Amino acid sequence: MYKILVVNDDEPVRRLLRLQLRQIDCEVTTSTGAAAISTSIKFIPDMVLLDIEMPEVNGFEVLRELRSYNEFKDTPVIMLSSSADETTIMNAFKGGVNDYILKPFNTSVLFGKIIAWQDAGIETQWTVLSHEQEKVLRLLKVMMDEAFENTRRSTPLSAAAIRNACEILYLTIETEGAGAIVRAVAGYNTTVFLHSLLMCVYIMLFTIYKGYAKDDVIDMAMGGLLHDIGSVKVPNNVLFKPGKLDITEYKDTVLHVQYGTEIMDKTQGLPQVVKNICRYHHERMDGSGYEGMKAEKICTEARLAAIVETYCAVTGKKLNSESKTSADALSYMMSLRGQLDPKLLEDFKEAVLNNFKVN
Ligand SMILES: [Fe+2]
Ligand SMILES: [Fe+2]
Structure with missing residues (x-):
């Protein structure tokens, strides 16, 4: 089963996303920004949904560390953010995100992106x-x-x-x-x-x-x-x-x-x-x-x-x-x-x- 890690510091958001993602038959694990790397190592996600705005360890820091691991070098990362600022978006792509979704978003947009990236693996x-x-x-x-x-x-x-x-x-x-x-x-x-x-x-x-x-x-x-x-x-x-x-x-x-x-x-x-x-x-x-x-x-x-x-x-x-x-x-x-x-x-x-x- 396709494994998705949701990284978000907000517990109600994590819960909501977990519930929503069940609809597309995924195995979902959630974590805070601070626990994202240790959770990734345990869970080995096929995809990461990463929030930017997290007070302890933000999305950019998580992304940088994640990409330093061979295993996660090519893992699709979709960044979820309320920032429509052009520089932030460009920096996200420069840092290695594969996709960027502006909040608030429609669930079907998220699902469409996930399914497209599911298919974007080597195979x-x-x-x-x-x-x-x-x-x-x-x-x-x-x-x-x-x-x-x-x-x-x-x-x-x-x-x-x-x-x-x-x-x-x-x-x-x-x-x-x-x-x-x-x-x-x-x-x-x-x-x-x-x-x-x-x-x-x-x-x-x-x-x-x-x-x-x-x-x-x-x-x-x-x-x-x-x-x-x-x-x-x-x-x-x-x-x-x-x-x-x-x-x-x-x-x-x-x-x-x-x-x-x-x-x-x-x-x-x-x-x-x-x-x-x-x-x-x-x-x-x-x-x-x-x-x-x-x-x-x-x-x-x-x-x-x-x-x-x-x-x-x-x-x-x-x-x-x-x-x-x-x-x-x-x-x-x-x-x-x-x-x-x-x-x-x-x-x-x-x-x-x-x-x-x-x-
Ligand atoms: Fe070998
Ligand atoms: Fe071996």
Whole structure:
């Protein structure tokens, strides 16, 4: 369900908006300006309705802090204000609001704006794809939403349904090529879903490039899709924290591998490579990974996933740093040869330089 955070210092207004928004089937949480950031971190809204005039922490201050978090960089923010002053409105847009509604407003105006912005997410860019390509990405999204929910509740994943979605992706790429799909996902590494989708697509392309048999390609792609599924149990304030993690936060992050492994152990019918990718994708050849495994002790599927993951991380959009071009990413990855499997890395470099031979 679409999640909306209402930030307003006035309790009766918060109550009224909460009631009104129920009509458009949203999950609504409210907060004061002062509590807006901590509430956002807990709630992870899909949209924020932000008042400007708040005595303790005003809308501009909330907006500035919100935008400093990677997770909220692109979250639609609609500012609600009684100020029709041109400078205020221009400053709001300069500060990164997506829309501005003058108070008092008609509820239908608000609803219209919300529905328009609901559709303005990354996934709406998929409408430029062919019907088959769009359908498979949306299917993968549905499967992942379910997998996240299952992991949250510690109930088994639907291995067959996830496999089916990956198989449809394979068939779509086989018949329509992968160029449009790559363009639709490349660089989008900002949420766990988009990162997982990116991993899934690149692992699929790389293993096809390497000549894996179809069933093995699909197993590996499932591993890409599910490798970080345990992240859903890591506290959001740690998962989406900009900048360096302290030691406790780092330990919380490391646990995503254990959480993922636990849910996979409960799930029937998952290929071993999927479990291995989940458990070992943070191992590094020089032993600097989570469990300190070294070189050949790390299975090939996990070494391959580590390479693709590094590529996704450095070419993806990041807070406070520009994403690298693929050429820069490859030379950076070559400097990590001690950590990444050198032979696989050479193959990956060749695959990227050949554009994975996609059309
Ligand atoms: Fe990952
Ligand atoms: Fe991970």
